[in-house]
Each structure stands twice: as structure tokens, then as C-alpha cells.
Amino acid sequence: MPDASEYRPLEGLPVPVAILRAERMVYVNPALATFLGATAEELSRLSIAELIARFSPQERTWAEPLYEARARGERPDQGDIWVRLLGADGRERTCRLRSSTGARPDERVVVVLDMEQEDTARRLTEALVAAAVEMMHCREERAVLELAVDAIHRQGFYVSVLRLEGDALFHDPVRQDARVLAVSEQLYGRPIEEVRFPLDSTPELQAVLTERRAAFYQDVHLLAERFHTPELAAFLKSTFPNTRALNAPIIVGNTPFGILAVQGHALTPASAGTLELFANMVGSALENVRHHREAEVRLVQLSRLRGELMEQERLTVLGEAAGVVAHEVRNPLGAILNVATVLKREPRLSPLGASAVGMLEEEVARLEDIVRDLLDVVRPLELRPRPLHLGELARRTVELLQPVSEATRAQIQLEEEAELPLLEADETLLQLALSNLLRYALRSSPAGGTVRLVLARAPGGLSLLVEDQGSSLSHTDFQRVFEPFFTGRNTGAGLGLAMVRRVVLAHGGSISVRERPGGGARFELLLPLPGRG
Secondary structure, three states: OOOOHHHHHHOOOOOOEEEEEOOEEEEEOHHHHHHHOOOHHHHHOOEHHHHHOOEOHHHHHHHHHHHHHHHOOOOOOOOOEEEEEEOOOOOEEEEEEEEEEOOOOOEEEEEEEEHHHHHHHHHHHHHHHHHHHHHOOOOOHHHHHHHHHHHHHOOOOEEEEEEEEOOEEEEEEEEOOHHHHHHHHHHHOOOHHHOOEEHHHOHHHHHHHHHOOOEEEOOHHHHHHHHOOHHHHHHHHHHOOOOEEEEEEEEEOOEEEEEEEEEEOOOOHHHHHHHHHHHHHHHHHHHHHHHHHHHHHHHHHHHHHHHHHHHHHHHHHHHHHHHHHHHHHHHHHHHHHHHHHHHHOOOOOOHHHHHHHHHHHHHHHHHHHHHHHHHHHHOOOOOOOEEEOHHHHHHHHHHHOHHHHHHHOOEEEEEEOOOOOOEEEOHHHHHHHHHHHHHHHHHHOOOOOEEEEEEEEEOOEEEEEEEOOOOOOOHHHHHHOOOOOOOOOOOOOOOHHHHHHHHHHHOOOEEEEEEOOOOOEEEEEEEEOOOOO
């Protein structure tokens, strides 16, 4: 073959190119040699007629007569010609041959445009546009990434997202040849997703993120040799020769998120441009997910603040009313109780009268309890915290509620994790809250039922769980059970659980309620440990 040094600028072109002179090819660039599955030396020994033999049989029926007519000067140069060539893999490939005058008068430059690759770029664009639309509806970052790599992989490319974590990159997610994944796991000793690659060890990838510009590689193996172990890089080169690659930055907001890494022999500059644009869309979809997440958090905060404001307004009005009620009701109650005491001492009181006086005393005591609970609910809480053992407080409260347990014929079963740490809490208020909660559970349970009280460690603090066997709470009950005056029982003013919630929140804790499996309610209090509230 003649000296091809003058054609060296054509070496790196991804598009197949040939230089024709007289009856032979004097130069074939590597892309055309790969496309036809022969070396440049082999192709240079073929005549034009022999080259036409590489056309598909249907094309030879008209290509050969056309060439012969042109050789005799009977047909002018027709410019672009559409033909079907047999590629290195034996498949027919639709190509457009574009011919133009070369550097010498007797030379022709022939460019082979693989229209299948152009069609691949079109299909890739359509698929990625559809995926981008779908990504904007995702509400999880993982869903965005999985959808993105799947859309690219379905077009015949290998792809992964190199996520940036600190000063290192890692593959997540990845769609790669199974053989490559197996060899990489064997060489690294763990799945490729678990391998961290220091960013400063790969200046090419670092430049992609810092310059925020995609990089297209005619030969991916030059990059692989600096990114992977020598053994894995050699395996990739032997298994996937002539593979091109693209690394495109994924930017979320104004912060680098990672790199969209795509490899494949069918990757072209046109499809690389489409993939770079798609990487921008992935970043926008991830940013959209974060905006939605932040909006949901703000909505929850707004709902909480709105609820707290409504509750504060309710308590303010309730406090004013409670002061009036306490003043106006307690004096008559005291008078009624004094009269009942006098009547009980009357020796001529009949059994029916004694029963009526006893009932009167019980009702007065119940009204006193309601007034006291009402004042407790609206009274500002002043915490006086001190070191407190939750187990000791629970045992003391259970003992104090023994009369309630006997009256309801339900028992309390205490389960306590060993060696619980001390709380910093107001003993009086916390005992009041626990007493109200257990009293509610006992009165909700059927005769012979059991109320479970479980004390255990929890993330950041201690958990206090109370389960009863009463009637199941409805969804409305879950939302309103802690509101003042809301009650699901025929008796009670609905103030006890409101007080429980106030005490727990005042200690920096939280309280929740849900249905107990098998029926009943399950209340869980989370109380922070010192220094973790």
C-alpha cells in the first residue's frame, strides 16, 4: 500500500473513509477497515470491481453495470449513492456513499455514512425524550436513575451512573455485560457497586465535573486503563474492542451529582450529543424530586404549625372558660358536698335516702375531677426536670391505679427492658401523663382484659408503649383522640389524653396512636434522653 502519512488526519475519524485512485483504494482509515472486517492492506489489494463484490447481491446487479459505464465515460458522477453493504458481522447495512474530488486530480474521496447509525441516533433520541417525560413524574431519586439507565441500555449501550460521594465515585445504578460484572467482582473482591474510586485518581472524570462538559472518547480503553485495575482494563480491551464512550456530567441545582457513563461500539458523536442533553434532563428530574420533597416537608411543617396555632387558640379560649367554670362551679359543689355530709349523719335517714346521698357524693367527686382535669389541660406547664428512672415511675403509677384496675376488672401487665438509662423529666407531670394514659386504657378494656405497658430503649431515647383491648379506633379517632373534650366512651370528659400529649410535647418527645392487631389501641410515647432532645 502507498505511503499513507499524508492521510494521517483521517485516522481518528469515526466515519469510514477511503481514497480511490484509478482502479484501487490507496488509503482506508481504521473505521472503514473495521466496518468491512478486513485490514487496510487486504483492502488495498482489491480492485473496485472486487470491492463491489462486497455489496449485497441485490446491489451488485446495478452497481457493477453503473461502474463499468462510468469507467467508459458514459455516465457522469451521480454524487451520493445509497447501497447496502455487507458488514464485518455479515449483516446488511444501509449506507450512503458520498464521493468528492481528492487532493489530486485522479483521486476520489469516498465517505461511507452508516445510515443504520443515523437511525440509531433517531431511535435513541425518541426513547430518551419519552424517558425524560416519564422522569419528571418520579418522586424518588432512585426511580429517576433506574429509569434513565434502563432507557439507554434498551438502545444497546452499556451504561452506569458514577455517583459522587465526597471525593470518590461509585457505580449506582449500573447496566453492564454480565461477564464484566463477574470479572470485576473477582478482581476487586466485591461487587462493582461497592468499589469507591478516588476522584483525584481520574483527572479525565474530574475535568468532566469541574468543567461541566461531556467528554467523548474514540477509544474507551485508554480511559479504562487509568480507571480500573490493569487486569480488568485488559479484559475489557480484549472482550470489547473498538468501543467508544461518553462521560456526561449530571448537575443537580448548581452542584455536581455524578457522571452518566455510556459505552458501546455504536456510539457516535451525534448520539453522544443526545446523551449529553439527556444527562442534563436527568439532573433536572433529580432537582424536581428534591423540590417536591422539600415542598412536602414544608407542607407538613405548615400543617403542624397550623395545628399548633389552632390548638393554642383553642386552649386560650378554653383557659378563659375554665377559670370561670372553676370559680362558678366549685363553690356550689362545695355546698352540695357539705349538705350531703350533714345528711349522712342524720339517724332517721332511710336506706333509699342513704343511697341517694352516696350517689350525690360520687357525682360531686366526678365533677371535681372534671374541673381539675380542665384546669390541668389549660394551665401553663412549668417543667422541673430531674434524673428519673422510668421503670420506678411506672411501677409506682401502676400501684396507685390499683383501685381503677379493680373497678374495671382489667389488669396492667408491665414489661420492662433491663438497665434502662435515666431520663431528665418532671416526675409529677410525667406521672400525671402516664396515669391518665393507663386510666384511659383500663376503662377502654373489657372486664378481664389486659393492658400492656412496655418500657424499652428506642433510637435517641426511651419508648413507652401502652396497649389496650378495647374497641378499635376509627381513622377519625386517630386524628382527634388527643383533642380536648373528644372521647370515644360514654363516660369521661375527653381531657386525659389531651393532657398526656401536652406533657409529652413539653418534654421534647412525641406520641402516636394506631390500631392494635386484634383490636384495641396502641399508644407509643418516645421520650428523649439527656442531650438528645
